[in-house]
Amino acid sequence: MRKIILYLQTSDDSQISWTILGETGAVQQTILNGDLKQFIGVAENKEIIVIVPAQDVLLTQIKMPKLNRHRLYEALPYALEDQVLSEISELHFAAGPYLADNMLPVAIVKNQTMDAWLNPLKEHDIHPTFMIPASLTLPVLENHWQIAIHGEIAIVRVDTYQGFACDKKNLAAYLTLKLAEQAQKPSGITINNYTQDAIALSIDDIKITEKTLPEKQFIEDIARETQSPNLNLLQDAYQARRKTSENKNIWLIAGYVFAAWIGVLFLSNIISYFILHHQESKADNQINQIYYRNFPNATSVVAPKDRMVQKLDALTTQGHKNRILLWLAYIGKSLPQAKSVHIQQLDYRNNLLIVSVTAASFDNLDIFSRALTQQGLTVKQQNVGAAGTQVKGDLLITEGGKS
Numbered sequence: 001m002r003k004i005i006l007y008l009q010t011s012d013d014s015q016i017s018w019t020i021l022g023e024t025g026a027v028q029q030t031i032l033n034g035d036l037k038q039f040i041g042v043a044e045n046k047e048i049i050v051i052v053p054a055q056d057v058l059l060t061q062i063k064m065p066k067l068n069r070h071r072l073y074e075a076l077p078y079a080l081e082d083q084v085l086s087e088i089s090e091l092h093f094a095a096g097p098y099l100a101d102n103m104l105p106v107a108i109v110k111n112q113t114m115d116a117w118l119n120p121l122k123e124h125d126i127h128p129t130f131m132i133p134a135s136l137t138l139p140v141l142e143n144h145w146q147i148a149i150h151g152e153i154a155i156v157r158v159d160t161y162q163g164f165a166c167d168k169k170n171l172a173a174y175l176t177l178k179l180a181e182q183a184q185k186p187s188g189i190t191i192n193n194y195t196q197d198a199i200a201l202s203i204d205d206i207k208i209t210e211k212t213l214p215e216k217q218f219i220e221d222i223a224r225e226t227q228s229p230n231l232n233l234l235q236d237a238y239q240a241r242r243k244t245s246e247n248k249n250i251w252l253i254a255g256y257v258f259a260a261w262i263g264v265l266f267l268s269n270i271i272s273y274f275i276l277h278h279q280e281s282k283a284d285n286q287i288n289q290i291y292y293r294n295f296p297n298a299t300s301v302v303a304p305k306d307r308m309v310q311k312l313d314a315l316t317t318q319g320h321k322n323r324i325l326l327w328l329a330y331i332g333k334s335l336p337q338a339k340s341v342h343i344q345q346l347d348y349r350n351n352l353l354i355v356s357v358t359a360a361s362f363d364n365l366d367i368f369s370r371a372l373t374q375q376g377l378t379v380k381q382q383n384v385g386a387a388g389t390q391v392k393g394d395l396l397i398t399e400g401g402k403s
Contacts, residue, residue: 002028004046005223006039007134008053008117009151019223020046027220040124048128049226052117052233054135054155054165058084058108061161066098073236076106084108092238096161096231105161107133107231114238129240130226131233135163137222145186147171149193150218158186160230172201179203194218324348327377327397331355334371341368344392353397358390365391376400 002022009015018039020029031038062079064072072095077088084091092114096105121128138146138157146157154171157163158178166174179185191199191210194217201208213221234240291304294311328346335341340360347354359365362384369379377397384393 002046003049003227004043005049005051005219005226006043006128007051007219007222010053017219018042019219021223021227025224025227027223030216030220032216032219036120036124040126043126048121048126049130049132049229050117050121050128051132051134051137051222051226052109053153054133054163055153056109056113057133057135057233059105059133059135059162059164060108061099061103061105063102064098064104065102080106080108086110092233092236094231094233094235099161105231107233109133109233114233118238127240128234130229131238132226132229132231133163133233134222135165136161136230137225138163139225141190143184143187145189147189147191148218148222149191149195149199150215151195154199158182168195168199171199172203175201175203179206192218192221323351323399324353327353330372330375330377331397334368334375337371338364338368340364351398355395355397356392357395358387358392360390362391365393369395372397 002020005019005021007017009017016034016036016039017032018030018034019027020042022028029042060080060083062076064075064079067075073093076093076095077091080093081088090111092109092111094107094109096107098104117131118128134148134155135157138148138155140146140157140160148155149168152168153165154168154174155163155165156171156175156178164174164178175189186206188207188209189201189203191201191208193199193210193212194215196212198212199210201210232240287304288301291301291308292298295307331343335343338359341364342358343355344358345354345356347356357365357368359368365381365384369381372379372395376399378400380396382394382396384391386392
């Protein structure tokens with residue numbers, strides 16, 4: 001998913017800049033000093049990360065026992081009460097991950113300022129996933145401080161979770177104070193100056209490197225460093241709504257899918273019932289038709305299976321008494337054993353059945369004759385001869401023991 005990095009240069013939305021990053025992190029577009037309406041037009045379907053002025057965010061660290069997030073949000077204001085001038089009820093506290101020795105990085109910003117940043121975006125249904133102070137968007141190098149000069153502001157990053165900002169004209173004084181607080185001074189300081197006015201900073205025993213860069217590169221440089229934020233101001237009451245909405249949407253979609261599945265299952269059972277009911281009615285009608293055809297004088301269908309079995313048994317008994325029907329049954333039973341034999345004519349007189357047949361070969365005719373003999377009949381071949389590619393002949397059939 002593409003990202004858009006929005007940089008708020010002041011506490012209101014009067015000056016904003018942004019950079020659009022592709023899925024690989026490459027810069028696709030950069031706008032300096034744009035307006036909110038223009039930003040809204042390009043923010044759709046992108047992950048939004050907001051960088052806020054570093055001078056409005058106090059970064060500090062405090063030793064805290066490990067607590068779950070809910071209890072931590074309750075305890076932080078009172079633990080840091082001595083480090084802030086404003087009433088704790090007017091402040092927002094955002095915590096990073098626990099560090100060694102239970103040290104906890106914390107960002108503090110006024111609720112009023114948070115609202116000034118977020119409300120204009122909310123009015124246009126824009127909900128960022130991350131909000132980061134500009135001091136935490138500069139590169140991190142071990143034992144090396146990073147400074148960015150942008151406009152009249154100097155932004156300083158001390159390490160992963162520490163930084164500050166000040167007017168660039170007071171940078172030397174601020175650095176002197178901050179260095180005095182450090183147990184170990186940095187081995188070097190890099191200044192990326194995105195203005196045309198050189199700082200020419202000098203501090204004893206610390207190597208300072210200053211580079212002059214175009215203003216446009218500032219937003220692109222900090223955008224690249226914000227792809228994996230270390231600390232997010234959108235916590236507790238300001239927790240990113242978009243993530244919550246996405247989770248709700250996932251569960252909502254899952255609920256719809258489950259309900260649809262239940263509906264399809266229920267509907268399929270109803271459809272199956274009607275199909276089976278239709279098939280059952282159709283089968284009953286066919287049974288009734290067969291029943292009345294065999295018992296035309298019946299007024300109702302009574303025990304159709306039993307009555308049909310009785311009638312079939314009676315017909316079978318009659319068939320055994322009727323010689324010609326019985327012989328025909330034997331012939332029908334024997335034909336599958338000689339599939340190439342075809343009956344052309346039947347002639348029955350004086351207890352003798354003459355069957356005229358064709359066959360693919362003499363062997364097929366012999367197979368058919370033997371099959372009839374195995375049924376208890378006497379079979380003689382007569383006038384058998386080749387006719388083209390076939391064999392023709394007559395089979396004289398009598399009861400066993402007769403010619």
